[in-house]
Amino acid sequence: MILWPSSCQTTSKPNMEWISPMRSSRRSSVAILPDSTASISRASSRAWKTTRLLSASAPTPVQPPQDSEKANTMIREIDLEAVRTAAGAVRDPEIRRSLAEMGLLDEVQVVDGQVTVHFHLTSPLCPTKFATSIGQEIRKRVEAIPGVASCQVVLRDHFLQAKIQESINARGRR
Known part of the structure; x- marks a missing residue:
């Protein structure tokens, strides 16, 4: 089974209009057909690739300073x-x-x-x-x-x- 982003799925009407998350000025149609095949526009494909890339890259944790003395002597930056x-x-x-x-x-x-x-x-x-x-x-x-x-x-x-x-x-x- 192919999993599509929730923004790409429609269940009620086959040619339902939606606004692409990548470009709000461009309108595309997406429908999930009865035989479990789906048609998807080019803009939706780009949005899906972006979604996959963003979810695949996990945020890197920030490392605490190794030397606590160094952290205590750091001068505060003044705005x-x-x-x-x-x-x-x-x-x-x-x-x-x-x-x-x-x-x-x-x-x-x-x-x-x-x-x-x-x-x-x-x-x-x-x-x-x-x-x-x-x-x-x-x-x-x-x-x-x-x-x-x-x-x-x-x-x-x-x-x-x-x-x-x-x-x-x-x-x-x-």
Whole structure:
């Protein structure tokens, strides 16, 4: 007895229409005839071969790491897109738009769990209070991401850049 995929069998009407699993735009007809012979279309044949190939290949099990010390010392990868999203979601308190919306994030670097975020403001004369607030919020959000050991925030193109960066990156304040 020949076993066909269940999608190829019809028992009620001989020329019943069906949609091929390989190409939904192509229609083919399949019927199981009374004398146990079956007619099958070319598309159905391809689908059957694919089904056989997929069922024949068993998934290979994932091997656990051989050296447990090596597994414990592996550095967690940090999702760069998550860092950009977190930093870009910080809103400018004056303009009330996110840094990403205004294109103020310049660069994101990740080295061994240490993240550095470079950004600039809409004006090099932005008030120190706002610039510091934005930078501290960037640092707080990025450090909340799993795998981030620390975050260094670099402000570009501001007339009080050094003073603001020192305030943003001070470890005692958050």
